[in-house]
Amino acid sequence: MVMSPSQQLDATFAALADPTRRAILARLASGEASVNELAKPFSMSQPAISKHLKVLERAGLISRGQDAQRRPRRLDAKPLKNATGWLEKYRQFWEGSFQRLDVLLDEMKAREKKPALNKREERSR
Amino acid sequence: MVMSPSQQLDATFAALADPTRRAILARLASGEASVNELAKPFSMSQPAISKHLKVLERAGLISRGQDAQRRPRRLDAKPLKNATGWLEKYRQFWEGSFQRLDVLLDEMKAREKKPALNKREERSR
Numbered sequence: 001m002v003m004s005p006s007q008q009l010d011a012t013f014a015a016l017a018d019p020t021r022r023a024i025l026a027r028l029a030s031g032e033a034s035v036n037e038l039a040k041p042f043s044m045s046q047p048a049i050s051k052h053l054k055v056l057e058r059a060g061l062i063s064r065g066q067d068a069q070r071r072p073r074r075l076d077a078k079p080l081k082n083a084t085g086w087l088e089k090y091r092q093f094w095e096g097s098f099q100r101l102d103v104l105l106d107e108m109k110a111r112e113k114k115p116a117l118n119k120r121e122e123r124s125r
Numbered sequence: 126m127v128m129s130p131s132q133q134l135d136a137t138f139a140a141l142a143d144p145t146r147r148a149i150l151a152r153l154a155s156g157e158a159s160v161n162e163l164a165k166p167f168s169m170s171q172p173a174i175s176k177h178l179k180v181l182e183r184a185g186l187i188s189r190g191q192d193a194q195r196r197p198r199r200l201d202a203k204p205l206k207n208a209t210g211w212l213e214k215y216r217q218f219w220e221g222s223f224q225r226l227d228v229l230l231d232e233m234k235a236r237e238k239k240p241a242l243n244k245r246e247e248r249s250r
Contacts, residue, residue, distance in 0.1 A: 006144050006147075009141075009142075010142050010144065011142075013138045013139070013142035014138070014139070016134070016138040016211075017135050017139035017142060018135065022134065025215070026214075029214075066235050077215050077218035080215045080218070081219035083212060084212045084216075084219075086147070087212065089154075090154065090202050090205045091209075093202035094206035106190055106191040106192075110191050
């Protein structure tokens with residue numbers, strides 16, 4: 001199945017939106033592992049783990065190693081690179097410069113409103 | 126509602142797993158906007174957009190500006206920073222050094238198997 005870059009981001013972010021799947025990726029970061037080895041630390045049934053692995057596989061985040069018996073899974077990090085690329089566009093915002101401007105504008109608007117209110121209050125006196 | 130860091134990541138990644146919600150964040154990156162202004166480019170009903178905004182709000186990705194009439198939404202980038210922080214741990218993998226090692230190991234294993242196969246073939250001759 002060929003996915004558009006947008007569909008790829010959908011699949012990647014959806015796959016990452018689960019603590020078990022993130023833990024599986026963290027485990028695979030230290031080397032490839034079989035389904036049994038992956039299931040062990042999670043006190044989860046193998047079918048439950050297999051379901052998570054399918055989501056990760058469909059997102060292109062894991063693939064299968066060459067060993068036909070163990071069928072080990074290994075991390076494929078390219079989708080993580082693309083997801084980070086998307087997020088990086090917002091770096092300027094979390095680094096503060098843009099957000100501070102927004103807050104400043106709000107404060108200016110709030111200050112503009114107050115004198116107007118005061119004038120009406122004065123008139124009604 | 127106070128979320129654990131893991132729940133916060135769940136909510137952030139789930140919120141980002143949708144092209145409309147990513148487009149809303151991209152729009153808000155150029156300045157705050159009312160729900161009507163946000164709905165316009167998507168040819169979506171206001172309730173449909175409001176549903177997406179609720180998901181983004183629950184994830185802490187947007188908040189409401191001071192103007193009580195327009196109730197503009199604005200981008201809150203902190204969860205994006207945290208998500209990027211999680212992804213950054215995998216940078217070494219997409220930069221290739223670790224993945225290449227995995228591929229190399231697989232190639233070595235594949236090469237080890239081939240001579241064994243050849244020996245059996247020779248014997249059967």
